Amino acid sequence: MSTIVALSTPRGRGALAVIRLSGPTAIEIAAQMSGLRDLEPRKAKLAKLNRERQVIDEVILTCFVAPNSMTGEDVVEISCHGSPAVVRQIIDRTLDLGAVLAGPGEFTLRALSNGKINLAQAEAIRDLISAQTDAAVKQATRQINGELSQALDPFKEKLVEVIVLLESALEFVEDDLPAPRVNAIEQMLGSVTAGVEKLSASYSSGRLLQDGVRVTISGRPNVGKSSLFNVLVAHERAIVTEIPGTTRDTLSEAIDLGGIPVILTDTAGVRETSDDIETLGIERTHRALSDADLVLVVLDGGDEVGPADRDLLSHTAESRRLIVMNKCDLPTFRGADSCLGVGQTINVSARTGEGLDGLRQAILESLNSAGIDDQGLLITNVRHYDLLCRTKQEVELALAAFHDRHSEEVVLVPLHNALKYLGQITGETTTEDILSEIFATFCIGK
């Protein structure tokens, strides 16, 4: 097994950078670079790193001895000054001393293969690294801490309990075992389907935290959509990195709105161009509207509500939407026309920035009421979602078979499948585990 090295903090200039070494020669490499042979586990130590008798940097070395480290191997963390040149020199030096550059996710992979973390945690680490906003980070952190596994454990335990009851009834027919109670088994399986369903339902929110909430600004020409778009993008913190799955061919910008990643799309500029492009633009607008998690319908508060406005209002009546009355700074601003019958509206001025905080608040409230918030554990990974759905399906099959009084070996087929699916999130339950549980539960042995 090789010793791997990588920069663990983001690339670029910063006050500090952390370089991590992991593998059998990690401590030896650190010793050779620093001249320190007496590194104590888990004690930070000030050191000068040398290359050809020249000091590269003054750093803090912290070593972790296997198996008590993040990867389960010997690990050394080098906190150096955050200059790209320094980082490059230190990494070059470790390469000279036999380390190899880590492949993507290799630290996590090693932690996974050394049993330091389970698959769900590994995936959560990946999510954390690519997480865009505080709320997404919070979700990823929760999963690293095993919260997803913890949330699933009770269901897994119940499944195992039922499997143990049914397997022992089959396997140890000559032993003096108590007969499994039908009601208890149905109840346990019922609680598993309910719980798994609840968790998998959180994916609709979790997905948004991971991929971004799509908020689309729509309105007839000249109501100030683009101004609103621009002012919102300027007002909120822009997310610079690409969010996977979004295209930037339309006017889209990713922003961090109170911790929730939002992909803001402007459907502006459709009417002003030629006919062909107009058709294309309308199509695009319709697609953006139907894809949107939230539509901002912008009306000109200084103008009459015209037929185009009414069309749009009826078109979006079924969508989650906010009605935004722009141009509230104008003296001619009339506010919401009560005869519109669209309920509450939000007054803003894209030009002066007036009312933007209120809009932001309204957007967040609207998302929260849709269940999109950072409270509670959410499923953010499509693989997890898929596995939870399958789990639920299998348990339902088992319940039906059990209800129809099928023999245990038949009921057990979907139960084992369900356990396998859950195990793909939290780690496998082996036949050996089940047998151990049987022998711990019942006195077996003719």
Added chain:
Amino acid sequence: MSFDETFDVIVIGAGHAGCEAASAAARLGAETGLITLNLDLVGQMSCNPAIGGIAKGHLVREIDALGGIMGRVIDRTGIQFRLLNRSRGPAVQSPRAQADRMRYRAEMRRTLEATSNLHLRQGKVVDFVIHHGQLAGVNLEDGRCFGAKAVVVATGTFLNGLIHTGRRTYRGGRAGEPAAVELAEALKNLGFPVGRLKTGTPPRLDGRTIDWSAFEPQPGDKTPVPFSFSTDEIEQEQIKCYIGYTTGQVHDSIRQNIAESPLYSGKIQGVGPRYCPSIEDKVVKFSDKSRHQLFLEPEGHDTNEVYLNGFSTSLPAELQQDLVRMIPGLEEARVIRPGYAIEYDFVDPRELGPDLQTSRIAGLFHAGQINGTTGYEEAACQGLVAGINAALFTQKREPLRLRREESYIGVLIEDLIKQGVDEPYRIFTSRAEYRLALRYDNADERLGQYGREVGLVGDSDWERFNTRQARLAKLRTALDNTRLRRSDAQHAAVSALLEADLGDVISLAQLAKRPKVNSELIMSLLPSELKPIAEADLNSVLADSLYAGYLDSQKATIARLYQHDTLKIPRDTPFGSISGLSNEIVERLDRARPQTFGEARRLPGLTPGALSTLLVFLSAQQKSA
């Protein structure tokens, strides 16, 4: 080299593994020497006098389908037959029989002596003869030296056996018999990793001193289901077993004397089987149970000896006598042989390939308890596979390998060679992912062909096999083609019976899948010109259709499992540089140099995690190529 005698195959040990191994090798044409410490104890049942049980009965059926002998011998000497799990589905039903211990031994010896090419020899093997790095034969304690091209080691608990009763310990392979100490040393010297396991046995009682009226009789089945597909009828006179219980007084007394048990005094180091606990273990670990079930099993027609099943113990002999007398109905009982615990050596089965040949020494095979298993049936099936493959090895033929989706034997061998053991390994149906397909009644369909191809299934058995297949095919067609129509009187009668609407027309095959439909009903609806129909045939066909939906999805799973098998592994693949593979796995891959992913998948010791890492690596290589 000069040998006193030369064989193709030598089998060490004539227990359940050794007997099958020697019989199979000899019948495949290999001159076979079967060497045992005591020729009078060939096929001895060291522990309970019974064959079969859930999953174990499946193994015996599979042995029989492949052409092994255990099923035939127990059919001729069984004194109580029961098909277990009758109330459950056909996949988890399994035959079990009490054996007449002495008659089983005699019948086994008779069977072996009637086998040409098979030579029984009494003696104690103390070492292997290795000539120019090749296995050449074995040395005996009395100075004889036998030559062989292949050797099957089937030494059971004799390998460095150490017997415990109370605080006393002595060397032995079974009570009153010597241990194979030198051979254990020889295996260690060859570099085999050796571990220690433990098992135990209960006291045997004098049947004349038992108050039988205090126990609940347990009769066998009225119509015994035999183990062998070749057996038409069970001829032994059938007996009853009896069920009784321990009492709180027994438990208290065991607890007071627990320090006398070598299990609890720390004298025993070996790991025992959790599913076959001693009475000490039962009392200590399940202290809330007010009683534990016991079975009184008569050992045969020609003896008064009774086996006290459920009371395995290594407590001091005199204490065993006292404890037995606290059991209601055993107040006057006398112990004939005390129970004891025995520790013995086993060799890490991850040393073996799927043919049960060691990867360390070509031509050396291990079978039975030496591989960490427990149970006569587990031993016998390994003996059969090792014996077949030892003969095939000497004949330079392709080995027989059984897959886990087609047999319990395949499950057992793959579990052993891939995962190793840390307690005595017993087969369970839950170990088989595809258990719905692995029924006791279709073992012939699953494995008969292999037995025939290898050469163990003789002409008359093969003819019977084909006749049965033809009958089953005819029956399947009949079930599909016999339809009930709304206009038929039977349609109305069946609808009324099931309280269900059957539609305008329904085939018997469809009807059979409905709840509350049993084989008697189907039998009554089948056309009379097909009759008589054997109940076993109908049950087999109905079982196929009962599980059909599940079996289809299992087939798809199996196909998915093997979809990467043809993926090529380039000759120069640097296994050591694949991150995520442990040194141990890299070593195994380097040693075996598999050419396809399928070959790698079958290698012993390769964990699912390692396989998926390898698969990811190979797929990535292929993409970049």
